[in-house]
Amino acid sequence: MKALELAEFGIDKLRTVTLDDPQPEAGQVLVKFKAASVNYRDFMIAEGMFAPVEDLPVIPLSDGAGEVVAIGEAVSELQVGDRVTPLFFPRWLSGDALGDERSVSTGLEAPGCLREYGVFDESAVVKVPGHLSAEEGACFPCAGLTAWSALATNPDQSSKGVVLVLGTGGVSIFALQFAKAMGATVIVTSSSDEKLAHARELGADHGINYQSTPEWGPAAKKLTDGRGVDLVVEIGGTSTLPQSFKAIRRGGHIAIIGALGGAQMDLSVYELIMTNAHLHGIGVGNRTGHEAMMSFVDQNRISPVIHQTYSFADAAAAMRDIAKGGHFGKLCIRF
Numbered sequence: 001m002k003a004l005e006l007a008e009f010g011i012d013k014l015r016t017v018t019l020d021d022p023q024p025e026a027g028q029v030l031v032k033f034k035a036a037s038v039n040y041r042d043f044m045i046a047e048g049m050f051a052p053v054e055d056l057p058v059i060p061l062s063d064g065a066g067e068v069v070a071i072g073e074a075v076s077e078l079q080v081g082d083r084v085t086p087l088f089f090p091r092w093l094s095g096d097a098l099g100d101e102r103s104v105s106t107g108l109e110a111p112g113c114l115r116e117y118g119v120f121d122e123s124a125v126v127k128v129p130g131h132l133s134a135e136e137g138a139c140f141p142c143a144g145l146t147a148w149s150a151l152a153t154n155p156d157q158s159s160k161g162v163v164l165v166l167g168t169g170g171v172s173i174f175a176l177q178f179a180k181a182m183g184a185t186v187i188v189t190s191s192s193d194e195k196l197a198h199a200r201e202l203g204a205d206h207g208i209n210y211q212s213t214p215e216w217g218p219a220a221k222k223l224t225d226g227r228g229v230d231l232v233v234e235i236g237g238t239s240t241l242p243q244s245f246k247a248i249r250r251g252g253h254i255a256i257i258g259a260l261g262g263a264q265m266d267l268s269v270y271e272l273i274m275t276n277a278h279l280h281g282i283g284v285g286n287r288t289g290h291e292a293m294m295s296f297v298d299q300n301r302i303s304p305v306i307h308q309t310y311s312f313a314d315a316a317a318a319m320r321d322i323a324k325g326g327h328f329g330k331l332c333i334r335f
């Protein structure tokens with residue numbers, strides 16, 4: 001089978017290789033990939049910025065979708081023809097991952113989706129709802145599940161209140177779609193008025209341009225009549241967290257997801273004391289969450305927003321473009 005592989009860091013180093021066709025063993029399924037999607041993490045891994053990546057070569061991309069084309073013995077839940085996505089963490093099936101459940105992730109320690117075929121334990125893939133194309137299904141394992149975990153794993157009801165979504169990338173647009181389907185009022189920030197208009201078409205109640213309104217935290221709070229937002233979907237880190245504290249309501253919930261604007265910062269404990277805010281670190285999610293998300297997506301007929309689809313041969317362009325930030329939603333690859 002053909003695969004795209006990185007034997008050294010740098011997206012330009014992505015090379016086509018021919019590997020042995022994999023065969024499923026007992027309890028495993030053989031998946032023929034039809035599509036993949038790109039996350040910011042994939043760009044970081046390829047460029048050697050995702051610490052510490054030592055075990056090259058790697059087949060990139062955590063997110064893909066395909067069809068089961070063969071099954072091993074003792075496979076009970078899946079059959080040939082089922083459309084599936086791999087889990088981001090193939091060993092993290094449920095619970096809090098207190099052991100080594102997160103030591104293997106797709107597209108890093110385990111081969112990613114830029115290949116024609118993959119063999120997976122039956123428990124490491126989840127069925128794709130029928131209304132989704134392969135490209136749409138390929139958007140969920142990392143970006144979708146991360147947004148889902150930010151909204152659905154809260155102990156409180158903040159995802160039904162006012163949700164502040166930062167930026168308009170893959171995770172954030174899923175968060176917008178999920179939060180609206182959960183009944184939330186959603187405020188979106190973006191560097192682009194055009195993207196904010198697009199977010200409103202998708203159901204966003206308010207938009208704030210974080211470049212023309214650098215004090216977007218107080219601006220978001222003002223939109224809640226001074227009460228503050230219930231939940232922030234935090235993807236910026238250093239550059240955004242100070243404003244997120246200005247936006248949050250007392251006792252609100254900040255889902256810490258990404259660090260597009262830096263990871264290190266001075267943080268006064270008084271920010272937490274004065275706001276009573278709950279900071280919740282998110283690490284994608286487990287199989288239980290993935291299944292719950294897919295069921296929610298099915299019930300609510302949610303389809304991911306795909307900005308652009310590339311060919312398999314052009315996968316490197318998709319991986320480069322994610323870092324340019326021009327997209328709204330997801331960048332996909334069709335095989």
Ligand SMILES: NC(=O)c1ccc[n+]([C@@H]2O[C@H](COP(=O)([O-])OP(=O)(O)OC[C@H]3O[C@@H](n4cnc5c(N)ncnc54)[C@H](OP(=O)(O)O)[C@@H]3O)[C@@H](O)[C@H]2O)c1
Pocket residue numbers: 038039040041142143146166167168169170171172189190191192195210235236239240256257258259260261282283284285322323325326327329
């Ligand atoms: N913890 C986890 O489990 C997890 C899982 C997935 C992703 N992540 C992280 O979450 C972040 C987003 O991932 P993604 O795949 O959704 O990325 P993405 O699709 O590349 O999103 C990029 C968008 O974020 C916005 N943005 C960029 N820099 C910003 C800044 N300094 N302040 C505010 N907004 C900014 C921009 O939106 P506009 O163009 O609208 O301005 C940009 O288009 C990344 O850091 C990624 O590594 C973490």
